[in-house]
Amino acid sequence: MPLAATGDLVATAAAEHRAVAAFNVITLEHAEAIVEGAERAGTPVILQISENAVKFHHGRPGPLARAAAEAAQQAGVRVALHLDHVHSASLLHQAADCGFSSVMFDASRLPYEENVAATRSAALWAHRHGLWVEAELGQVGGKNGEEPLDAHAPGARTDPDEARAYVEATGVDALAVAVGSSHAMTARTARLDHGLLGRLSEALDLPLVLHGSSGVPDAELRQAVTGGISKINIGTALNTAMTSAVRAHLADDPRAVDPRGYLGLGRTAMSRTVAAFVGVLEGAAAPVVAQAPAR
Numbered sequence: 001m002p003l004a005a006t007g008d009l010v011a012t013a014a015a016e017h018r019a020v021a022a023f024n025v026i027t028l029e030h031a032e033a034i035v036e037g038a039e040r041a042g043t044p045v046i047l048q049i050s051e052n053a054v055k056f057h058h059g060r061p062g063p064l065a066r067a068a069a070e071a072a073q074q075a076g077v078r079v080a081l082h083l084d085h086v087h088s089a090s091l092l093h094q095a096a097d098c099g100f101s102s103v104m105f106d107a108s109r110l111p112y113e114e115n116v117a118a119t120r121s122a123a124l125w126a127h128r129h130g131l132w133v134e135a136e137l138g139q140v141g142g143k144n145g146e147e148p149l150d151a152h153a154p155g156a157r158t159d160p161d162e163a164r165a166y167v168e169a170t171g172v173d174a175l176a177v178a179v180g181s182s183h184a185m186t187a188r189t190a191r192l193d194h195g196l197l198g199r200l201s202e203a204l205d206l207p208l209v210l211h212g213s214s215g216v217p218d219a220e221l222r223q224a225v226t227g228g229i230s231k232i233n234i235g236t237a238l239n240t241a242m243t244s245a246v247r248a249h250l251a252d253d254p255r256a257v258d259p260r261g262y263l264g265l266g267r268t269a270m271s272r273t274v275a276a277f278v279g280v281l282e283g284a285a286a287p288v289v290a291q292a293p294a295r
């Protein structure tokens, strides 16, 4: 099946008042696990590679992106490829050549006017090159090992009026909103501000994106989808699943040296996590609980 376009998957989900899950890819095993989990659930999915993941791969997006694109094309469900949390213009400019149909340009740390200027110029470039663009206003905390923002800290919540002006000024296709989730949580204890999400959804006429969804409990995720979120970004939960499986295997067998043994278990654990999250979003599955594999 040819690569799907992120914009199409999100637009379809939004029209059906559903959300499409977007999972972070760091290694080939992540991409394989995400595709396998989505196939098991029978739903479309987005593979997303962040600027941080590109840095891990020596700053070269091509090898991982092309491998992920190949895994996507061989999938039995529709899969799109998205470039996530991009700060660097030079990485943005490589996106279209590596199979990405979309990019999240992240200038959320900048003061409002600078965020608008940087995002407008990124969106202009991206649209000229056929890319769908997501941006962030307000700050979803916890990036790069930082502490989550206090709920009352400036920028910790997206203001609906400011968001309307921002979307108009930048021309972006989707907006990541700060409504109480935070990146890199390993416990699912986040509480979302559903009242604010309702006001944002009312004020804006474009798909809304929830970042830091690993820390958001099942019921909160479902309520967020009902409240207008159309794309749900999940990363840390896969890493927790993978690392728990690898750690348990190596602890059990300190003489193990073949990476296929532990990476295979890590991949299986991630694919189960993917299927569970996707099932939660579809409203039909068991809760996301077990992240370590049965052995």
Ligand code: G3H
Pocket (backbone or CB within 6 Å): 024, 084, 085, 182, 183, 184, 185, 210, 211, 212, 213, 214, 215, 233, 234, 235, 236, 237
């Ligand atoms: O953009 C990626 C996501 O926001 C992932 O966040 O690792 O906390 O699930 P997470």
Ligand code: ZN
Pocket (backbone or CB within 6 Å): 085, 183, 211, 212, 233
């Ligand atoms: Zn994020």
